[in-house]
Amino acid sequence: MSDRTAEIKLSEQELKKLAVQKILEETKQASIRVQHEGVFGWLPRKKAVNKKFLNNTLIAKLSDVVSTGIMRSLSTNTSNNQTHLKQYETLSLSVPQPFVYHVELNKPSKRNAISHTMWLEIKNCFETLSEDENCRSVVLSGSGPFFCAGIDLQCFMDIGQNFKETDDVVRKCKTLYQTIKLYQQSLTAIEKCVKPVLSAVQGGCIGGAISMICAADLRYCTSDAWFQIKEIDIGMAVDIGAIQRLPKIVGSGSLVRELLFTGRKLLAEEAKECGLVSKIFNSKEEMIENSIKIASEIASKSPVAVQTCKKNLLYSQDHSVDDGLEHIAILNQTMLQSEDLMIALMASVTKSKESPVFSKL
Numbered sequence: 001m002s003d004r005t006a007e008i009k010l011s012e013q014e015l016k017k018l019a020v021q022k023i024l025e026e027t028k029q030a031s032i033r034v035q036h037e038g039v040f041g042w043l044p045r046k047k048a049v050n051k052k053f054l055n056n057t058l059i060a061k062l063s064d065v066v067s068t069g070i071m072r073s074l075s076t077n078t079s080n081n082q083t084h085l086k087q088y089e090t091l092s093l094s095v096p097q098p099f100v101y102h103v104e105l106n107k108p109s110k111r112n113a114i115s116h117t118m119w120l121e122i123k124n125c126f127e128t129l130s131e132d133e134n135c136r137s138v139v140l141s142g143s144g145p146f147f148c149a150g151i152d153l154q155c156f157m158d159i160g161q162n163f164k165e166t167d168d169v170v171r172k173c174k175t176l177y178q179t180i181k182l183y184q185q186s187l188t189a190i191e192k193c194v195k196p197v198l199s200a201v202q203g204g205c206i207g208g209a210i211s212m213i214c215a216a217d218l219r220y221c222t223s224d225a226w227f228q229i230k231e232i233d234i235g236m237a238v239d240i241g242a243i244q245r246l247p248k249i250v251g252s253g254s255l256v257r258e259l260l261f262t263g264r265k266l267l268a269e270e271a272k273e274c275g276l277v278s279k280i281f282n283s284k285e286e287m288i289e290n291s292i293k294i295a296s297e298i299a300s301k302s303p304v305a306v307q308t309c310k311k312n313l314l315y316s317q318d319h320s321v322d323d324g325l326e327h328i329a330i331l332n333q334t335m336l337q338s339e340d341l342m343i344a345l346m347a348s349v350t351k352s353k354e355s356p357v358f359s360k361l
């Protein structure tokens with residue numbers, strides 16, 4: 001037996017002795033605890049958690065994930081402004097901040113009234129932005145002094161023109177049904193866009209434009225803004241979303257009915273009071289600047305977290321609390337495994353002054 005083996009044997013014996021001593025000591029302590037706590041006193045006591053140690057371990061473990069995440073982000077985060085922007089006839093698109101898209105209804109000479117082309121382009125635009133990994137939030141506004149005058153009245157003329165092609169009621173119904181469904185889908189594309197949509201209203205917001213902003217996530221306006229569910233004055237019931245969405249936004253069924261049945265104007269202050277808008281600004285410039293700022297803050301957060309919030313908000317809107325909870329549990333069993341969680345957690349734990357960088361989604 002070498003000296004070295006003897007040395008180890010000796011320390012093993014020593015270790016055994018120490019272990020026995022430790023067990024006896026713990027047993028003695030436990031027997032004292034049993035007198036006060038009953039049978040649970042036999043359970044060994046856990047040492048107090050060393051928070052600093054935990055913190056450091058967490059940081060060390062996460063830094064690997066983060067550095068690979070950041071590297072991947074850096075390699076894909078080409079300047080957002082260079083992204084090829086889709087061209088539309090009735091909408092104007094810009095990217096005022098990284099990952100923030102600004103969609104403007106762009107027919108100011110017609111008070112941004114929604115023509116057939118604009119209905120189609122809104123649908124296409126928001127479906128595209130929902131998929132676009134360069135987009136994380138959207139500001140929706142109207143160019144010129146007026147947000148939107150509702151449906152372009154020419155649409156009704158066009159429908160009338162189509163009617164001339166047949167006398168048959170079923171065929172006429174088909175034309176109308178398809179048109180209504182298309183316009184509904186156009187605004188639903190705003191609601192279903194997984195990137196939060198902030199609507200910003202200046203001047204008037206009439207008829208179909210109210211249904212439009214009801215499909216957005218956030219609503220702001222200027223102090224000169226007014227809102228009017230004008231459909232009643234043109235002899236029709238709203239059929240593109242305000243009846244379904246407005247009561248869930250303002251809460252007062254009485255007010256919603258008053259606005260629907262009378263078509264009276266709702267001014268900015270009252271719109272804020274009832275919850276239709278959450279902020280009022282003094283001017284359009286201030287409103288757009290602040291909307292972009294808030295959109296930019298949203299864009300700085302984990303896209304996984306933001307998009308999951310929006311999906312679950314949307315789902316929960318039309319389901320029971322239990323169903324909504326099940327939906328988020330199923331979503332988050334996947335989302336919580338994303339690198340985004342680690343990256344955000346790391347920035348939070350280290351109180352980093354730099355915003356965390358997330359990969360595109």
Ligand SMILES: CC/C=C\C=C\CC(=O)SCCNC(=O)CCNC(=O)[C@H](O)C(C)(C)COP(=O)(O)OP(=O)(O)OC[C@H]1O[C@@H](n2cnc3c(N)ncnc32)[C@H](O)[C@@H]1OP(=O)(O)O
Binds near residue numbers: 114150206208234
């Ligand atoms: C299947 C059905 C689906 C959806 C249905 C939706 C229903 C609705 O949206 S109901 C609401 C319909 N909209 C209106 O009734 C608004 C009518 N317009 C106005 O009341 C006013 O024009 C105004 C919006 C209050 C603006 O007034 P002002 O600033 O004084 O400008 P004007 O000189 O009146 O208008 C400038 C220019 O814009 C044209 N225009 C305005 N609104 C519409 C519109 N909705 N459709 C088509 N064109 C509109 C107006 O004709 C003027 O055009 P010019 O060529 O300069 O004459």
